[in-house]
Amino acid sequence: MDFLQPASWQEALELRAARPDAVPLAGGTDVMVELNFDRRRPGALLDLGRVPELRTWRTEDGCVRLGAGVPYARVIDELGKQLPGLAMAARTVGSPQIRIRGTVGGNLGSSSPAGDAHPPLLAAGAVVQAASAARGIREIPVAEFFTGVKRNALAPDELIGAVRVPVATGPQQFSKIGTRNAMVIAVSAFACALHPDRRAVGTGIGSVAPTPRRAADAEAFLAGELESAGLWESRGELPETLARAFAVRVAAAASPIDDVRGTAAYRLHSLSVMARRAVTWAWNDLREAA
Amino acid sequence: MRITTTVNGTEREVDDVWAGESLLYVLRERLGLPGAKNACEQGECGSCTVYLDGEPVCACLVAAGQANGRQVTTVEGLAEGERLHPVQEAFLETGAVQCGFCTPGLVVAAHDLLQRVSRPSDLEIREALAGNLCRCTGYEKILDAVRLAADRQAQG
Numbered sequence: 162m163d164f165l166q167p168a169s170w171q172e173a174l175e176l177r178a179a180r181p182d183a184v185p186l187a188g189g190t191d192v193m194v195e196l197n198f199d200r201r202r203p204g205a206l207l208d209l210g211r212v213p214e215l216r217t218w219r220t221e222d223g224c225v226r227l228g229a230g231v232p233y234a235r236v237i238d239e240l241g242k243q244l245p246g247l248a249m250a251a252r253t254v255g256s257p258q259i260r261i262r263g264t265v266g267g268n269l270g271s272s273s274p275a276g277d278a279h280p281p282l283l284a285a286g287a288v289v290q291a292a293s294a295a296r297g298i299r300e301i302p303v304a305e306f307f308t309g310v311k312r313n314a315l316a317p318d319e320l321i322g323a324v325r326v327p328v329a330t331g332p333q334q335f336s337k338i339g340t341r342n343a344m345v346i347a348v349s350a351f352a353c354a355l356h357p358d359r360r361a362v363g364t365g366i367g368s369v370a371p372t373p374r375r376a377a378d379a380e381a382f383l384a385g386e387l388e389s390a391g392l393w394e395s396r397g398e399l400p401e402t403l404a405r406a407f408a409v410r411v412a413a414a415a416s417p418i419d420d421v422r423g424t425a426a427y428r429l430h431s432l433s434v435m436a437r438r439a440v441t442w443a444w445n446d447l448r449e450a451a
Numbered sequence: 452m453r454i455t456t457t458v459n460g461t462e463r464e465v466d467d468v469w470a471g472e473s474l475l476y477v478l479r480e481r482l483g484l485p486g487a488k489n490a491c492e493q494g495e496c497g498s499c500t501v502y503l504d505g506e507p508v509c510a511c512l513v514a515a516g517q518a519n520g521r522q523v524t525t526v527e528g529l530a531e532g533e534r535l536h537p538v539q540e541a542f543l544e545t546g547a548v549q550c551g552f553c554t555p556g557l558v559v560a561a562h563d564l565l566q567r568v569s570r571p572s573d574l575e576i577r578e579a580l581a582g583n584l585c586r587c588t589g590y591e592k593i594l595d596a597v598r599l600a601a602d603r604q605a606q607g
Contacts, residue, residue: 164470164516193512196471197492210517256582258509343581
């Protein structure tokens with residue numbers, strides 16, 4: 162096994178193209194586990210930790226362009242205002258030690274159905290910037306990025322450079338069920354974002370389907386009901402019946418399985434409870450802001 | 452491959468490191484520093500917590516090559532000669548050590564907390580130690596140890 166350690170983004174892309182057998186390594190919180198347990202023996206590790214561009218973020222065109230190598234600890238410290246949903250999810254990742262090393266880009270690369278960053282990225286309408294030496298940058302909406310359990314739309318010669326996340330224009334919430342508060346892999350997770358500027362609702366669900374996904378019908382339903390009841394304007398109370406009807410539609414978007422962490426039935430139940438609560442919290446935040 | 456890492460203030464060179472090897476393996480098996488413990492190998496237990504460039508990390512999840520050219524401080528690097536660090540003293544005095552396996556990781560995590568927050572609340576202590584498992588103490592004595600170390604630190 163070779164250890165490849167590019168010092169620039171260009172060099173990283175060239176190495177990626179030359180070595181399709183290499184596994185990209187960021188914070189190591191997923192990849193090193195697979196190596197330690199002999200589950201994986203790639204031809205090479207491609208360590209992206211020395212590529213300075215990956216560890217930066219900036220705001221451009223109403224989005225945060227978040228470098229793939231920015232760790233969760235910095236998302237929490239630096240981006241709570243701009244990306245509140247992602248920062249909330251980042252606070253629930255692993256432990257302090259894990260949040261210092263683990264990155265959003267690594268989470269996307271692993272593409273676990275339980276990845277904590279995915280639901281808020283889906284709810285916010287984020288876009289993955291994949292890059293290759295041959296073809297440059299390709300933008301992939303997060304909703305189209307996950308193609309199966311731990312599979313994604315990256316080509317063999319591509320690396321994740323950044324994720325572009327729209328700066329929040331309204332309240333966002335994230336909720337996650339696990340067996341305790343620390344060091345938990347989600348049994349189920351839910352994120353929502355209110356976009357009052359365009360009178361839209363965003364959602365993301367985790368650990369309840371082969372991939373993280375949006376609950377698109379629930380989004381359209383809620384946005385439409387809020388519109389027809391004039392609630393976007395009045396900022397009146399969110400009727401509990403509406404929150405419940407929304408939650409039913411969120412659960413309908415899931416296709417969970419029974420596994421060691423929980424049953425499919427529990428996943429559906431907990432998802433709908435979280436959806437009802439989280440959307441109510443978000444709506445109340447919007448009312449308070451008015 | 453060869454890696455060169457500054458460990459507890461001394462530059463160390465290690466040859467024939469395998470690409471998939473962890474920093475923890477290098478510390479324990481190649482450098483003879485058994486303080487950081489090898490338990491879960493998946494970042495769950497925190498018993499291998501060391502500083503990497505001043506940040507507490509699980510050494511089992513850092514590839515050795517990622518530590519090349521970096522600064523590593525292990526639990527062995529906290530005492531000054533024979534004089535234990537106040538956090539270590541506090542662990543001894545409060546009985547926060549039973550079997551001792553988790554202790555090095557907890558000491559490093561507590562040391563990091565007290566560097567950042569001089570008078571941590573119980574909630575802050577719990578959060579800072581959330582990545583370190585102990586199967587003996589029930590954590591109460593460990594919380595006592597961190598409170599004691601914080602008190603002493605505040606008194607200078």
